[in-house]
Amino acid sequence: MKSAVENLNPTRVRLTVEVPFEELKDSLDAAYKKINEQVTVPGFRKGKIPNRLIDQRFGRGAVLEEAVNDALPKFYQSAVEEGELNPLGQPEVDITDLKDNELLTFTAEVDVRPEIEIPDYSTIEVEVDTAEVSDEDVDEAVEQLRERFATTTVVERPAAEGDVVKVDLEARVDGEVLEDGVAQGVDYTIGSGELLDGIDDAVTGLEAGGSTTFTSELKGGSGAGQEAEIKVDVATVSSRELPEADDEFAEQASEFDTIAELREDSRKRLVESKQQTQATEAQEKVLDALIEMAEVPVPEKLLEDEISSRKHNLVNHQLGQMGLDLASYLQMQDKSEEDFDAELKEQAEKGIRTQFVLDELVNTEKLNVSQEELTEHLMRRAQSSGMSPDQFAQAVVEGGQVPMLVGEVARGKALALVVESATVKDTNGEVVQLEDEDEEAGEGEEAASADESAAEAAADGEATADSESEGDKPAGDDKQS
Incomplete structure (x- = not known):
């Protein structure tokens, strides 16, 4: 077998492969055997039909096609190894010449990994954010922890920012209630921005039992991306109370006895997080x-x-x-x-x-x-x-x-x-x-x-x-x- 490589561009090559016919012998034998087992000729047992009779009855071309299809992967792989190529994906194969008892010639175009010259990466210099942690960062971390331990108390007054309201929601598009557009008993903290655009303004000032409508673009579900009319009913209004940032809170919220120790641990965790970032x-x-x-x-x-x-x-x-x-x-x-x-x-x-x-x-x-x-x-x-x-x-x-x-x-x-x-x-x-x-x-x-x-x-x-x-x-x- 002879093969030659032509570089079509930095990432694609064409292999031209010439195979002497004697190298197809194993594949020809396999082709005759396969056809022998699939066909029936009167007077011959299955699998015992002479090769010359198969050529006469079914055509030498059918045998050659079976043999070539069987042999191509092997010859292609040999050509790839001979050319020291790193192919990507399946090749496009074209049989250019097939002379019975003489020669098989085919081409295969395939993408290959490009040759890459690695630059001197020791010269790379980049800038990243600092890992400094300020007192304000620690204050914010402690504040978030206080938020987690906040308590709520039902109040009889209009809802204001920071309050928790329990609401029922109903979304309509073009006047029709969406199949997945009803939600009941949803707890929402006014000002958190965690629900629908416009809901903060809608529920602020409402008392328990109050109701209103507003429009908002739906972010998910069957009506995602569409403007919907949202009906909101307020069931309860609750005020949120945060615990004092003192030693008692530290004991309640962590394994530490003092707020100073809690703050120091928060600082350490923030530094580690910023270093990872x-x-x-x-x-x-x-x-x-x-x-x-x-x-x-x-x-x-x-x-x-x-x-x-x-x-x-x-x-x-x-x-x-x-x-x-x-x-x-x-x-x-x-x-x-x-x-x-x-x-x-x-x-x-x-x-x-x-x-x-x-x-x-x-x-x-x-x-x-x-x-x-x-x-x-x-x-x-x-x-x-x-x-x-x-x-x-x-x-x-x-x-x-x-x-x-x-x-x-x-x-x-x-x-x-x-x-x-x-x-x-x-x-x-x-x-x-x-x-x-x-x-x-x-x-x-x-x-x-x-x-x-x-x-x-x-x-x-x-x-x-x-x-x-x-x-x-x-x-x-x-x-x-």
């Missing part, structure tokens, strides 16, 4: 800088598939679970379909480039994934999916997704390596030393998400490219000429 911000910005520095061409077909996959997932899964269609979603987001498509394309391109660059880093830095690292990543993914580790592991194995998880961990390690080499400063100009534990926590998320964005950009983008590159074989595109 800082680490995540650093990873995102370093990754963006790395992708911008590297020249990464994107295969057109892979991009089309990635866009289609993301759109299908959004429309049929995410929006479907919320009872929305794409039109309603775009209306809520105040976006045109053109803007949405442009954003989707940008996200898909970033997801693919992210995977290509991090995969190249994994190879050049020879990064390996240990069983312990894979197990830890699996545990995190199981937790985020709401499944038990055993259930998630079983689903991963049955779905053949273990290589995908290994890829996510490896890319996370590659990203951590780049972040470690880069210079990260906060807005005060101070160099930020990122903790290893924070990096590991972030890198797992980043790899799983970067294409989930770079959750869903590496998970969506990565999953697409991973699945495309596994076990590529020509199928369904064969043409004889």
Whole structure:
């Protein structure tokens, strides 16, 4: 067998393969055997029909077609290995010449991973928010805790901001009550902004037993995105009383004996939270800088598939679970379909480039994934999916997704390596030393998400490219000429 590679562009090649006819012998024998078992010829037992009679009765062309279809995947794979290619997706195969007892020639066009030169990532410098915690931040945290321990008392007066009202709601569109537009006994804190636009003004000043109507755009359900007339009946009005921020409150709301100890613990937790946010911000910005520095061409077909996959997932899964269609979603987001498509394309391109660059880093830095690292990543993914580790592991194995998880961990390690080499400063100009534990926590998320964005950009983008590159074989595109 002879093969030659022609580069059509940085991400697509054409393989030209010539196969001497003697190399088709095994496939020809298999073709005769298969046909022998499928047909009946008077005077011969099934499976015992001579090859020459099969040629006479059913045509040599039928045998050749069966043999070539059987042999193509093997010869294609050999040509891929000989050319040291990394194919993405299924090839487009065209049989250009088939001379019986002489030669088989075919071409195969396929997308390939582009060659990527990793830039000097040690020169990357990014700025992140500081991890400073002010007294005002601590005050706000304590205030939120007081809110959780607030008590309510029914009062006989008009409702005011901060009060809790128990209400019944009824939504009408074009005069008709929506099937899912009735709710009863809903507790709502005036001013919280957690229900419908316009409800604060509507219920303020009403006493128990009061009723009014107002218009509002529905955010979900069957009438999502539509203007509705909302009827609201107030059943009760209750005032909220917050406990005093003193030692007694500290004992009630925490394991601490004094408000000073509670405040100090709040400060510590806020610092840890800001440091984690800082680490995540650093990873995102370093990754963006790395992708911008590297020249990464994107295969057109892979991009089309990635866009289609993301759109299908959004429309049929995410929006479907919320009872929305794409039109309603775009209306809520105040976006045109053109803007949405442009954003989707940008996200898909970033997801693919992210995977290509991090995969190249994994190879050049020879990064390996240990069983312990894979197990830890699996545990995190199981937790985020709401499944038990055993259930998630079983689903991963049955779905053949273990290589995908290994890829996510490896890319996370590659990203951590780049972040470690880069210079990260906060807005005060101070160099930020990122903790290893924070990096590991972030890198797992980043790899799983970067294409989930770079959750869903590496998970969506990565999953697409991973699945495309596994076990590529020509199928369904064969043409004889």
